[in-house]
Amino acid sequence: xxxxxxxxxxxxxxxxxxxTGAIAATYRLGSIQVQTSADDELYLQSSKSLKRFSLGxxxxxxxxxxxxxxxxxxxxxxxxxxxxxxxxPLLDIATDLDPNLLVAYQDGAIFLSAAPPGGxxxxxxxxxxxxxxxxxxPDYWRFYFTLGFVHYMDRKDFAxxxxxxxxxxxxxxxxxWMRTMAATMAERAGERTTAAAIWSRLFESTQDPDIRETxxxxxxxxxxxxxxxxxxxxxRLFREKAGQLPGTxxxxxxxxxxxxxxxxxxxxxxxxxxxxxxxxxxxxxxPFITHGSSSxxx
Amino acid sequence: xIARIGSIGFNTFREAVRDRVLYNLIVFVLLLxxxxxxxxxxxxxxxxxxxxxVGLSAISLFGVIIAILIGIGLVYKxxxxxxxxxxxxxxxxxxxFIVGKYLGxxxxxxxxxxxxxxxxxxxxxxxxxxxxxxxxxxxxxxYFILLQFLIVTAxxxxxxxxxxxxxxxxxxxxxxxxGTMTDDLRSFAAAAKGITKWLLTAAAYLVPNxxxxxxxxxxxHERPVGGSVVLYNTMYALLYSVAAVAAATxxxxxxxxx
Numbered sequence: 001x002x003x004x005x006x007x008x009x010x011x012x013x014x015x016x017x018x019x020t021g022a023i024a025a026t027y028r029l030g031s032i033q034v035q036t037s038a039d040d041e042l043y044l045q046s047s048k049s050l051k052r053f054s055l056g057x058x059x060x061x062x063x064x065x066x067x068x069x070x071x072x073x074x075x076x077x078x079x080x081x082x083x084x085x086x087x088x089p090l091l092d093i094a095t096d097l098d099p100n101l102l103v104a105y106q107d108g109a110i111f112l113s114a115a116p117p118g119g120x121x122x123x124x125x126x127x128x129x130x131x132x133x134x135x136x137x138p139d140y141w142r143f144y145f146t147l148g149f150v151h152y153m154d155r156k157d158f159a160x161x162x163x164x165x166x167x168x169x170x171x172x173x174x175x176x177w178m179r180t181m182a183a184t185m186a187e188r189a190g191e192r193t194t195a196a197a198i199w200s201r202l203f204e205s206t207q208d209p210d211i212r213e214t215x216x217x218x219x220x221x222x223x224x225x226x227x228x229x230x231x232x233x234x235x236r237l238f239r240e241k242a243g244q245l246p247g248t249x250x251x252x253x254x255x256x257x258x259x260x261x262x263x264x265x266x267x268x269x270x271x272x273x274x275x276x277x278x279x280x281x282x283x284x285x286x287p288f289i290t291h292g293s294s295s296x297x298x
Numbered sequence: 299x300i301a302r303i304g305s306i307g308f309n310t311f312r313e314a315v316r317d318r319v320l321y322n323l324i325v326f327v328l329l330l331x332x333x334x335x336x337x338x339x340x341x342x343x344x345x346x347x348x349x350x351x352v353g354l355s356a357i358s359l360f361g362v363i364i365a366i367l368i369g370i371g372l373v374y375k376x377x378x379x380x381x382x383x384x385x386x387x388x389x390x391x392x393x394x395f396i397v398g399k400y401l402g403x404x405x406x407x408x409x410x411x412x413x414x415x416x417x418x419x420x421x422x423x424x425x426x427x428x429x430x431x432x433x434x435x436x437x438x439x440x441y442f443i444l445l446q447f448l449i450v451t452a453x454x455x456x457x458x459x460x461x462x463x464x465x466x467x468x469x470x471x472x473x474x475x476x477g478t479m480t481d482d483l484r485s486f487a488a489a490a491k492g493i494t495k496w497l498l499t500a501a502a503y504l505v506p507n508x509x510x511x512x513x514x515x516x517x518x519h520e521r522p523v524g525g526s527v528v529l530y531n532t533m534y535a536l537l538y539s540v541a542a543v544a545a546a547t548x549x550x551x552x553x554x555x556x
C-alpha cells in the first residue's frame with residue numbers, strides 16, 4: 001500500500017514538473033518564434049474554393065476570416081505599419097463567404113479607407129467593398145452613410161459623397177438625418193461643421209472601440225482647429241488695436257478680447273507664440289489637428 | 299523495469315502493425331502524395347509547392363488519425379478481452395503498462411511516419427524534378443510532425459485511460475483541432491478582458507500547442523526554421539507528452555479494474 005502511494009506521489013510530481021516545463025517551453029516559443037509568413041500571405045485566395053472546402057460551414061469560415069481581418073488590422077495598427085496588403089483580400093473573402101456579414105463591410109471599409117498608419121489608406125478599395133455590400137444588402141441604408149463618409153473624408157469627392165447620402169436617404173427605413181446630411185453636403189461641403197457632423201454620426205453608429213476612438217480624436221481635432229483659428233483672429237484684432245502683439249493671454253483678457261486663459265480640450269492652456277501664432281501644449285495628444293502645432297499649417 | 303516496458307511496447311507495436319486500418323491509411327496517403335502533381339497542373343508554377351503542402355499535410359493528418367484510431371483501443375481492448383488481468387497478475391506495475399503501451403504506439407507511428415516520408419520524398423524526386431539541398435529543410439517539418447504524433451498519442455492515451463473509445467476519439471480529435479489553433483486562442487486571450495482573459499490564457503497553455511509544430515507552409519516556401527524553434531519545440535513536445543502520460547498513469551493507477 002505504501003509502495004502504491006509512493007508511486008502515485010512520484011507520478012504526480014512528474015506530471016506537475018513536466019506540465020510546468022511544457023508551459024515554460026511554449027511561452028518561450030511564443031516569444032522567439034518569428035512571425036510566420038501566414039500574416040501577409042493568403043494561401044487560398046479563391047473564396048469559391050474556400051466555400052467548397054468549408055463543407056457548408058461557410059458562415060463559420062466567414063466569421064473566422066473576419067476575425068483574422070480584425071486581428072491583422074489590429075496588429076498592423078499597433079506596429080504603426082504603413083502597409084496592409086492582406087486586409088482587403090481578407091475582407092473580400094469574408095464577405096464572399098457570408099455576403100450578409102454587415103460588420104465586415106461597415107467596419108472593414110473604415111479600416112481600409114483611413115490613411116496609414118491608422119488604416120490601410122485604400123479608400124478606393126473601401127468603396128469597392130461598400131458597393132459590394134450595397135449590392136448584397138440593398139435594404140441596409142447605413143452602408144450609404146459609410147460610403148458617403150469614405151468619399152467625403154478620404155477621397156475628398158464631395159459630389160460622390162452627396163450622391164451616397166441621397167441614395168441612402170431614399171432607402172426605406174433610413175433615419176431622417178441622412179436627408180439632412182445630403183442637403184448639408186450639397187450646400188456646405190468642405191466646411192468644418194459638415195466634417196464634425198459626419199464624424200459625430202460615425203461615432204454614434206459604430207460599436208468598434210477603435211473606430212469610436214478615432215472618431216472622437218477627429219472631433220476633438222476639429223474643435224482644436226476651430227479654437228486655434230478663433231484665438232489667432234483675436235490676437236490679430238489685439239495687434240490692430242494695441243499696435244503690438246500680446247505678450248501673454250493676460251493682455252488679451254485685460255483688453256476684453258478674452259474672458260480668461262483659453263484651455264485646450266485636455267484642460268491645458270493654449271500656448272501663445274511670439275509671432276502671434278497659437279499652439280497646443282502637447283500636440284501628440286491631438287493626432288489629427290491641422291492647426292495649433294509646430295508641424296501644422298497656420 | 300525497462301525489460302517489462304520494452305516487452306509491452308514491442309507487443310503493442312506488433313499488434314498495431316497487424317491492424318488492417320493502418321495499411322489502408324498508409325496506402326491512402328501514398329496515393330494522395332502521388333496524385334499531388336495532378337493538383338499542381340491546375341495552377342501555374344505551383345507544382346512542387348502543392349506536392350509539398352499536400353504531401354506533408356497528408357502525412358500529418360493521417361498520422362494523427364492512426365494515432366487516435368489505434369490509441370483509443372490501447373487500454374480499452376485489454377480490459378474488454380480481459381488480457382489486462384493476465385498482464386497485471388505478473389510483476390508488471392500499472393504505470394509500466396501505460397508507458398509500455400505509449401512507447402509501442404509511438405514506435406508504430408514513427409515507423410509509419412518514416413515510410414510515408416519515404417513515399418513523399420520519392421514523389422518529390424520524381425515529380426519535383428529531383429531533390430536539392432533546400433529540400434533538407436523538409437526533414438525539419440517531418441521531425442515536427444513526428445513530435446506532433448508524440449503529443450497526440452499521449453493525449454489519446456490519457457483519454458482512453460478513463461473513457462470509452464468513442465469519447466476518447468472525440469476528445470482527442472477536439473484537442474488536436476484546438477491545438478492547431480493555439481495562436482488564435484492566444485490572440486483572443488490577449489484581446490479579451492477580465493475572467494475571459496484568464497480562462498482563455500489558461501486554455502491556450504493547457505491545450506497542446508500544435509500550431510508551433512506546423513512549419514509546413516514555411517518550409518514549402520523554403521523559409522528557414524530557427525535552431526531555437528527546433529530546440530524549444532522538442533523540449534515542449536517531450537515535456538507535454540510526459541505530462542499527459544503521467545496524467546494517464548495517475549488516473550489508471552486509481553482506476554478500479556474489478
